[in-house]
Amino acid sequence: MTFETNTVKTEKNGDIFAAAGVQEKPDNLPLRKRPVDIFFLVIFSVFIVTCIISDSVEGLGLAQTADSTNILVRANYWYSSNFDPLYQSHPLWLRFISGTSAFVYVFFYVVLDIAIVRGWNWIQLPSVIYATMIISLTGIPIFGVEFFGPAGQATPNPAVFLAFNLPYVIIPLLLLIRMRKPMPFTRKW
DSSP: OEEEEEEEEEEETTEEEEEEEEEEEOOOOOGGGOHHHHHHHHHHHHHHHHIIIIIHHHHTTOOOOTTOSOHHHHHHHHHHHHHOHHHHHOOHHHHHHHHHIIIIIHHHHHHHHHHHHHTOGGGHHHHHHHHHHHHHHIIIIIHHHHHHSOTTTSOSOHHHHHHHHTHHHHHHHHHHHHTSSSSGGGSOO
8 A cells, every 4th residue: 555645734823733644545456356457458459459450441441342452451341241331331420430440549449458457547537538439439420320321321230230339339338437436446346
């Protein structure tokens, strides 16, 4: 346990009195005692890979074709042509969302993984900001169009679409719950 000393000065009849208060600052739990954080470590490591494989293709606006020489484009073509026509139609707003994921969130995932391992409690606020953003940007416009959009943009297979995309809403929601209080790495949940 570490201690912080706070000195509070008060004035009474012209005299200054110092009252020293000692506050206990709890130690972080080791990672092995934080199984939920190990889960997040694994999942956000996977998110790093999926950002590179999927979101970078859409963010860069690469044409998704079956005969592309780029293996990432071909993988995205398989997914979008079978389950996600919106992803294949390249609306500008979706390119911005995917580009943010590929070129901004990916760096956050790396820092988050390091913070989880090292127990950097300052990651709490950036985690809350990230989770709120991604839940809003994925949950509202993308899911809205995929389920209620016009033909040619709505998913023909909601179950497969959800299998691929729901983790990007559920996991950030769980992270938001995990980071609900200060000093997240001092407790198991």
